Amino acid sequence: MHKYLVVCLFILTAASCKDKPVSLSGNGPVDAKYFIAAFKPLSLPYRVADTSMIKAADTTNISYAVFTQFIPDSVMVNIFGKNAKKMKINPVGRIEKEKELYLLVNFTQNKKTALHSFLFNKENKYLAELELLKQGIKDGYLHSVSITSEPTFIISREKTNANSELFYTKNGYAYNNGSGSFTAVMTDSNEDLKRINEIINPIDTLPRKNKLSGDYADNKRNFISLRDGSNTNKYSFFIHFEKDNGNCTGELKGTMTMRDATHGYFRESGDPCVIDFTFEGRTITVKEQGNCGNHRGIKCFFDDSFTKKKEAKPAKKSK
Numbered sequence: 001m002h003k004y005l006v007v008c009l010f011i012l013t014a015a016s017c018k019d020k021p022v023s024l025s026g027n028g029p030v031d032a033k034y035f036i037a038a039f040k041p042l043s044l045p046y047r048v049a050d051t052s053m054i055k056a057a058d059t060t061n062i063s064y065a066v067f068t069q070f071i072p073d074s075v076m077v078n079i080f081g082k083n084a085k086k087m088k089i090n091p092v093g094r095i096e097k098e099k100e101l102y103l104l105v106n107f108t109q110n111k112k113t114a115l116h117s118f119l120f121n122k123e124n125k126y127l128a129e130l131e132l133l134k135q136g137i138k139d140g141y142l143h144s145v146s147i148t149s150e151p152t153f154i155i156s157r158e159k160t161n162a163n164s165e166l167f168y169t170k171n172g173y174a175y176n177n178g179s180g181s182f183t184a185v186m187t188d189s190n191e192d193l194k195r196i197n198e199i200i201n202p203i204d205t206l207p208r209k210n211k212l213s214g215d216y217a218d219n220k221r222n223f224i225s226l227r228d229g230s231n232t233n234k235y236s237f238f239i240h241f242e243k244d245n246g247n248c249t250g251e252l253k254g255t256m257t258m259r260d261a262t263h264g265y266f267r268e269s270g271d272p273c274v275i276d277f278t279f280e281g282r283t284i285t286v287k288e289q290g291n292c293g294n295h296r297g298i299k300c301f302f303d304d305s306f307t308k309k310k311e312a313k314p315a316k317k318s319k
Contacts, residue, residue, distance in 0.1 A: 040058065047147070099122055105118060114133065117129065207227060209228055214308050215308070225238045236253075238252070267290075271294070
């Protein structure tokens, strides 16, 4: 009897050890099956908006050490910059296909969350990444992503103006074996037809007394505005450009910090976008250095030169 009791206890102990949950928040090695199991299966089609993306995620926390066992650290640094290790990582879900595995992940820092998709092959080897949504984009649009059964990731933005007209743009992306990356497979938009004639400049009314402050432009749809910042080494800026007959646009508002008299830069915590500014005479040259894909179309870049416009002199008051 004693012998049978010992055997039973051994079996129960072995079973409990086998079923013991694996921690994903530590620093030790984790088997791929436990990592993948943290992501719940998603039913397709699937849709999530920037206003609901946090609720869509699981409460499980995945440490950076564990996450980079499956996604290279170099990939994370390329996406999030030097602050990659500070990200809070939560699983959202997984999509399993015959030859592919997609993992959807939320990354949070400074109370702002971004949703990304990571693609693996059947041997759990990382292949590619695509950003789907990001909080904190103050452009007046509702942003969302819809995932079809293929899957194709359709990233959308839409808003309604004061006349109840709906403006929308939808861009679809799918993995391309040939290029080894996600590529654009569809575009649907009515914004070119309903585009407002004048771009609203959100910093236009700010002071422009400093030496470099002013408007630099090619035309009304391609320009950068600089306004006085908190001191003479800082400037508020707003860039808007349209390329490929308006099919690819970019827009960014931020703070430029001067390195010296003719060179400045933009860099913001939690944003992989880095831009260099060079001044020569009345010309400003803008050059994208980091990944600014959150602020522009997939096939165009912040890489332009603009000439400073002469300010209109105020009309003289008649005596």
